[in-house]
Amino acid sequence: MGGSQQSRHTAGGTDGGHGANPYFITSVKPGVQAMKNQRQLYRKMDKEMTLVDTFWEGKKSLMKDFEPFKLLDQHAIKTPSHLKGDMADLVQHLIGPAKNPTQKYRVLFRWIAENIAYDVVGLRAGAGVSTAQEALQTGVAVCGGYVDLLKKFCEIAELQFDSVNGYDKGANYYVGHDNLDSCSHAWGLIYLGGKPFYCDPTWAAGNVSKSTNTYTKEWREHWFLAEPNHFENTHLPNDQSETTSRQKDQSLESWNLSPKIGPMMYVMKVSLTQREGVLHANEKNEIDINLKMEVLGSIQHFLTSKSTDFKEDIGYQVMHFWKDNKITLHVRLPGPGTYKLDVYATKTLNASTASEGSEMHDKLVTYTIIGQSAKRNTPLNKRRFGSLPPDVLKGFACVSHTKPIIETSTERVVIEYSCPKDGDLLAKLSTENQPTVALKNRMYHERLKGKHAFHIHLPRAGWYYVYFHNDPKSGQYTQFAVFMIHFTGQSSDTNPVFPEGIKWNPLGIYYESNVKCVSHKSSYIRLTKGEGSLAITRPFQSNCPLKFTLNDINSDKFQKSSQLIFAHSNFGKNDLEKSSVSLRIDEAGFYVLHLFIRQTLAMRWLVVCSKGYDGDLFPPSDDSWGPSWDDFKALDLSMTCDAMVNIPNGQHTLKLALGKKKNLTIVGKLVEANGRENLSYQKAVRVDDSDSKFRDIVINLPDEVNEACLELYGCDKSNGNSFPRIGKWLLIRK
Known part of the structure; x- marks a missing residue:
């Protein structure tokens, strides 16, 4: 269907392959940015915007003060319907308050968008309304009728306007379309201040849903004095003389194979890494697509298949995650075939200055993805993974992994998250096949200073989900991040390995005494054949001995702890005391190693013994060994x-x-x-x-x-x- 834009849940794009292009980046640099810098970046990106802030420079030059245009919009909307009986009287009434050509054009354009609906029924019958007089009389039109009416209005108002016929990337379009005749469309060029400006009254008025074939009236500011890069990506004239010099060298083939970009590409100042609009998935039928954003917002994405005429969202085959100011879309195709990926973006605007409504939600980009492998991928459980910028701004960010997809050949994984002082985190582990069922005894939660560590022991090869819930201060936990773990190795232990219900974190006196554990980065000690060790350092303190005790995870008794522990100290440089603990445990199980300073509990470590020590234990002792x-x-x-x-x-x-x-x-x-x-x-x-x-x-x-x-x-x-x-x-x- 030429002349109407696809429903917001099925359509999007990028610039069409001509010259240097502001919508593309050449690469995405890897690496982990410090939490402080990341938060500063998001604060800088989180700009409060008005509708005028979304205008490109040419449009801003003609609409420096938006208040008169808001009044003209209301004038057009409230114009009495009986004036439609005489086109000349209608035009004179509309342009009455206008003070310059731009204002004249605005009020005429706005009236058409408000009063003419898309002729869905006529188009289906092959006889849609396409003339100005019919459009004015019936209140419906296809693209040709919209443009012809606008041209007649401009002639009466003495404005220079040219109608243009060609191709569009609308509801019937997908990148690499093999029948562009079905994508015919009409639009216009308005000359203001001696310069041509693109406009599309059909797309500005509303959109037609391809899945339901129904029209929805919805004013879309972007298509009035449209941004040139975006407009040329979505519109190509039959006659290259009917365009600006920018597009004269654009071939139909290169235009058809370029990604389709939407209005939000300009609003969010987005750059793309993939210049081609038709992408080929790898042998796993997977592909990563990267976007770089200068303005903070949220995104949605929809994957449809050519086998269903791109009408039904397949759902949960695409995940996205943020890394600094870049978004990665990880696509897992359900099987071989041709697919369309539509990406939408949202940016909340300042409600007091927005034309109608306070939120912009529109197309960002559309790609065609071809899967040639027979590999079939099961749907994901979520669309959004990793930490989102709003959570990072609150202080919640993953500091151990740059991507929320973790590939591992070992059964042990540690995910670390920063956490604000008054906040808290919880996590749940599940399998891909049973995402709602938590795996018990497979993860323990360690609370450290300024961060939380989640230690995971995977039972067998496969895919796993880790769901994170945060609580800034209120006591109400909400899910804010999801990670996927792909374990390709073999687990050495298929039995549950972590006890439930114990919090592992240093206490106040641990930090007050400047204690540092130099042998382990976590509170997890795994013994080998019943043996292991731990080492800590602290500045020397007179009459302040350290004491270590060991007990079974389910018991508070310490009868055997003196024979299982060999604790000793050594004196190093700069009055630094190094204390070491050697462990020999003769029975498999879970144990807790406690550190006491001045008879106050300072820290506990989880000790996992999968096989008991078969030699002699340590001699019993009531105090530490060494000097x-x-x-x-x-x-x-x-x-x-x-x-x-x-x-x-x-x-x-x-x-x-x-x-x-x-x-x-x-x-x-x-x-x-x-x-x-x-x-x-x-x-x-x-x-x-x-x-x-x-x-x-x-x-x-x-x-x-x-x-x-x-x-x-x-x-x-x-x-x-x-x-x-x-x-x-x-x-x-x-």
Whole structure:
């Protein structure tokens, strides 16, 4: 059907292949932008717009003050219907308030759009109204009737107007159309200030739905003094002399193969990466289409098939997501064939200055996509994925992944989200086949400072959905983002792996003490054959020991924790204390490792043990191994070895470095690993004090001993203090 534009839910476009074009970008740069910069970008893009802000520069030059045109619109709409009996009287009445040619043309154009409906019935019968007099009498017309009436009006008003016949990218059109004769159309050129301006009174008046074949009256400002790039993309004259010089070298073939762009392409200042209008999907029948936007808005998309004459939206075969100011549309075709993708955009305008209504929602771009593979893709569960700009502006943004489609060959995935101070996040994991059924025990939620981490363990290969819900402050959670995970490997554990209902996050004293975990980026510790370790650092604090405890996930009892944990500290540069915890767990299961500072819980880690340790556990101990740092500091001592010391063949020498205090007495004592005295150990250790800078701790383990505990005692002889224990070390024969 020439002369009417497709319903907003089935039509769109890009510029037609001539010269340098403002609608195209050459590439989309990858990379992750910092959250702060991303929010600043969206604030800059989130412009408050009036209707005049959407005009191109040529239109703005003729309509600098929009208020008179709003009054003229109302004058045209309220004109008495009985004036239609005499065309000349009608025109004189309409242009009465107009003060210049642009205002004259506006009121005439607006009256036609308001009073002439598209002749759907006549077109179907092959005899649509196409003359000015018939259009005025019947109130209906096809495109030729709209243009002929506007031309007659302009002649009476002494305005220069040319009618143009050619092709359009309207309701019957798809990119690469194989029968352009069915896309015939008529429009006009109005000359104002000696310059030609495009106009399409048919498309400005409303649209015809291809699916229902019904007309809807809807004023569309864009087609009055239309933006040239867009208009030339959607209109091509039969006679190239009936156009501006810009389009004279445009061939019918290149025009037909260019993406179809819609009015919102100019309003939203959108650029495209794909210059071709006919795109070919890959061997998986998938394709990515990228859009770059300078103005913040929202989009919708509809996929239709040539097999149904492009009438029915297939639904949920296209997903879109934002990355900075770029939108990616990921298309998964349901099978081989020819498809049309229509993309729409919405930008809310300033209601006080909009002509009619406060929101613009119209076509952005249309592509034809050809699928040649036999691969069939199941529908998606959602259309919108990832974080949207409004949520990013509130402080919710994914900081671990640039795309909401995660390809992985391992069963473990971590998705991290930033979160505002007073906000919160929740998440749900499900399979593609059962998107509404949550997988239990497959994800745990870790709350960290300024962000949340969601740790996921996938049971088997396949596609998964992760649904995120946010709550800025109100206590009401709403779904705001969806991710897809494609797991192509094999899982080592098909049983549930994470307990439910426990919140994993550092507490206030953890941050107050400047504690940093240097071995793990999360609160998740997975053991290998029952063994694992953890390391943290903090500035040295006197009389502030750290304490670690371990308990079963379902129990508050700690009877075995001392034998499962080997906690020790070492003193590094710049008064930095490094504390390490080695774990040996003899039973598979879930455990919680707690860190206490000043007897206050500071942090907990989830420990997952899939197979128990089959060797000896650690000796029981009521306190930490290694140096007693308060005493080491007081005596100005240092020792570089770990608290667990391997003794090759039972013989070894440890060096204890002295500081400024040289008048020290160091005593070594060997006891059983569990701390009990044993007389046979009395001669197993001696201290050599012949060197003024060091004390050599010489160890000779008895033949029958595989593990023992070395205790050191020290005394400053200058003040006669007693001999406190200044540390203990676990010795293991190797």
